[in-house]
Amino acid sequence: MPRNISEFRIIGQVGGIDTRDAVTFVNLAANYNRKDGDEWVTDTHWNRVTCFGRCAEQAAKAGKGDMVHVTGRVRQSQYEKDGETVYGVDLIADSFSVLARQDEVEA
Template sequence: MKNIAEFQIIGRIGKMAEVGKVLKVDVAANYGKKDQAGVWRDDPYWNSITIFDEQTRLYIQQRLTKGDLVFTRGRIRQTSYQKDGKTIYGVDLIATEFTRLARPSEDVGE
């Protein structure tokens, strides 16, 4: 049996930054949340996605822009390192799929 740790996100692209041979793309997933008056409000959460694959990096850099609605899926990897005698823990979201669903001008019914 295969063991897995995966993520799936549908959201909007924020900033993109090349870090060495890796591309980091921030994607905002929007969750609904009731405020104190009982009205549903947007509650976006930013996720930093790491892209190692060269073809996927080129596709994103050449064809996608801030605000595009995208679908991304991949694996989750926990990390840790030592800094000033303390252990710092983190989680990497490593994309294996990354696809544009719509440009901001194509949005219908959102």
């Protein structure tokens, strides 16, 4: 039977890690090049990834500036705030691995 999936893959650098009781949030920068007039410029996209369990353990070992590879699933969310519905998209990690430490990336 066919499966319906919604997934993501990010290879990027860690901008920050927020570890809480049962979850770790990781901000990842992915860079893209785009043309601005006659010049090519870097366009950085920031992504906040939610990690649980083993992925949270791996994420907690990463450091700012490390190059990482993260895959996972995309989930839409919604909640009420001040009487209005707020919609969002959550990136839930299924795998998290460090490809290079910051000092190796800079070299």
